[in-house]
Amino acid sequence: MQNKIHIGSSQVILNYNRAYPRNRESLLGSEPFKRFLRHVIETSKQNNAKLFDYVTMNGKFTIEEATDNFTTFLRILAIFRIDEVDSEYLNDRVSLLAFVNMVYDSWRSLQRFGYMYSEKTNDFGINTLVKRDSDLNDLILRTYRLFEEKIQERPNLVYRQVQAGTNACFSVHHVKDSFAKEYEKLSDIPVIDTVMLRTPMILHPKSSKRTGMFEETDHNPIDSFHYDPEDWFCFPMKVGKLLCFVYFNSKYMASAISLANLFELATFEESKEKPDLIVLYGNEDNKNQTVFYHDTKNNIWLGSISDHPRVEYFGYMKKMALTLHNLAMMHQGWLPIHGAFVKITLNDGRTKGIMLMGDSGAGKSESIEAMKVVGKDVIKDVEVIFDDMGTIHIEDGVPYGQGTEIGAFIRLDDLDPGTPYRDMDRSIFMAPENPNARMIVPASPYQDVITNHKIDLFAYANNYTDEYGLKELSVDEVKETCKMGKRMALGTTQEVGISTTYFANPFGPMQQQDVCEPLIDDVFQSLKDNGVFVGEIYTHLGFDKLNRQGLHEAATELLEFIRKD
Template sequence: MKLYQDSKKIIIHQSEEFFLSPKELLETAMFKEVLSEYYQTTITFVKEETLFSIYEQIVLNDAYLKELPNHIKEEVFNLTEGFYDYWRKKEKYLIFKDGPLLEASNTFNDVIIKTYRLITEGLSGKKNNVYRQLSAGFNVVLNHVSTSLFEGELSHLNDVICLNQMVIRPPFVIRTKSNTRKGLFKETSVNLFKEVKDLKGFFMMPIKVGRELALVYVKDKYLHHGISLSSLFEMADTKELYTLKPSLMIFFGVSDSTYDNHYYIDEKKGYYVGIVSDLEKNDYFGYMKKMLLTLHNLKKINEGCLPIHGAMAKITFNNHQQKYIMMVGDSGAGKSETLEALGNLGEGKIKSFDIIFDDMGYLLEEDNIIRASGTEIGAFVRIDDLDDGYIYREFDRSIFLNPERHNARLIIPVSRYGFIKRAHPIDMVLYINNYSMDDQILSRFSSLIEAKDVFLSGKRMAKGTTDEKGLVESFFSNPFGPVQKEMTTRFLVDQYFEALDKQGVYLGVLNTKLGVAGFEEEGPKIAANALLDYFNDKA
């Protein structure tokens, strides 16, 4: 059964479309519909029904080819090559219920390639000398289960298909209508559960954001964003759906735009709920990711924790010295790029390099010590700011978003869930300055007051990752929770930074120069070298 189809994607339910041979593939409604869709884009003298009939005859009986004139064979061959490319460029999703995901993914890929070769080799009259084993099947094969998580007024949520496991065939390239995120998420006192009435065509994906369980309800046309979440956050398994109480919930692709990019806190039930509407501007992964993190951060603020927009890593040097480095800065400051450069340039000096978080974490107090914990297992990074060789090294593990456009991104797993959710010690907290031309790359604040002022100002040179331009400020470099709860965040900054200072944590500035023309690539490398020199001197 076809669940959804447009010019870019197709979502199929396994029960009606299971095929194990070229003959069975041609008999599916999916094959006929995509062929018809492709045919409408061509100019040819071969009729659509004739084209399909030729395919059937080739698959069933090779002798039929002898009756075809050469000019028809050549035209059908060219149409087949075009059809194959058209099919491969689509985002293709197959959904099972308790199915063998790995076997299905491999089988369908093999059957589609076999069908293509059977037809093209039959038309050309010879076997190929070179075979390219491309990814031609479904990009993603998913398992779905039924759930009974809610009662009463929320019981209708149980009707939404839950996707709890998947197989992705990377590299997976996604092209969306929007490529930047704009504005802030705003709170409403309206109970958003009552505003989400029609969930037809939605899927639910259970995601662990740090230690919180989130239920992400996503409309079929935006399923690609839900798939992207699986490389950035840990997916919850079926047991955890019932042992962990969900606290974060978002509805992505809601038809009513009244509460677009708004959130609601149900304090009585402990739910943090967000809505992102079905609007062209919202077809960008940043809206899903940042709404999730905003809800997470609001909950942490209410629990007395301090959300950190930045990156953090545990670095183990060859002399067994360990350092836990946290970098704080808003989008485009150079956090991820500096960590990546640190890992590359530290070869021969660094024994291991473990990412705790690449975008969002939080400070908490444990045993009277300030520690840090992460939220994500992956990284969502700008391709333009990465080392030239990075993409090629990680090509086969990545999800690419709009690779040919400005602000192109890739999503890649970089850590393990069991590691990122721990409460880690802290040795350095660095404000990432991407605009200063100061020759002093790494410096320590002379006073706690100076440190808090700089961190709270959140000044940076905007890199085009949002709608901001030029030198801008963002409160505490974090518009995802702290901006919405500014007074509480100021109190928490005072509390946590005073404690960090008493613990002897290095509070300083690192100049990445990522926002300075001509230093986009070299700036993070210079910053990474400054850190390596500092630790070498302290060894």
């Protein structure tokens, strides 16, 4: 892949093996820098006519000529003192500084990523990647400061160590042998093996909501997979215990690299194995589809998401992977749960496993967060097993819960106001300026997520009934409530108002209800046989989303249950 500046999608991807600026001269003299500068000048024609007139000398130069002239000027200014430089651009120092700032700000407004081949670099290690990326960050920052201080003719008094290079970088390698004949074409796509995120990472995707459904198809999407291997990467990851390969179009780099905060990155050795799940993200098939297929011959569940502006939202990538996981696990006898599951440890050493189930916006995670607040004096630790999707399976007659993700993808509006700031140093923020703004934050070690955890309480998160607190109900009542999957939709998807979804889970169970139905019966019978508390928790989010009194009362009663012997 060449160094690419995807201006249309506000994205830059740098191939460190093809071209890497080791000093200021190679940076300013590079073709990518000139192309970027030309873009800034073109943009200034619409956005800042004054600076456009300045850089073109009031139309004396064409955009192409202005690009060449200003590049040459910067290269000279980088070497000589400002009083040694003879240039028309120095006649207006105020506009010169404003234009340099605009170039720098335009660069930092892009989503910027770098990568290199681990197999093509001698003595490659994670320190190689980190150093190369950090050196680039330092070079760009020092170059900007050099020009700023020369034009001001004085040093700065305040320095901000911002992310001037990339938002994230990664290394890749090729897997030569195909895991199955039908998927040979995928072996041309490089596989990610190491990721470095510069957090907090703030991204601005065009879409902030998921629409439509994932539907089953009777044709393997690999047959209509259109791609250029120069523009595709593979992110290998673990979804629960399953191995999933996400092949993605590089125009969706921001979403794909964000997976590193949510799922466990597979090891170099695991990337050579046959995956259980495959996601094709940004398939250029002109179908505008989100479909899945079960390749029974190779026992692979495969999902395909067509290239389309709407799928820039991270939820498509995450939910397709979870849908494939849920389908695969149902066929192994495990029941997918759309909810939140935490292991609470009190100061006296007692522990309780709390599982809340419900569709998007029902108040699962919000109830857990509220419980942390009301129980801050008695709770020693909260171990997150899953925050969105997990499973219940039965071993020796006992129901156990496991998770799928090592992180959480959370709506900022649903959290206690201080929570995003508490965790922001490790987080990725998605469109924080828009409704349905989200953050992706690490939550638990992978080994804890895939370990069996005992369930002490199972409750359906009810946001549509004007009741308060926590109520124990019969297993049959709760089972029917769960199967109905009722909620007050709060705008996190395309739905509005009261809606119902089979088993509150449109990511697998709804698509294959005949497979899910007997699993529900078996699991709820096991919950009953093992004396698990089963009921409903009333979050009140469908009534008074801004007033969190309903959440407070629900959390208080939840804490009372946990403190009981």
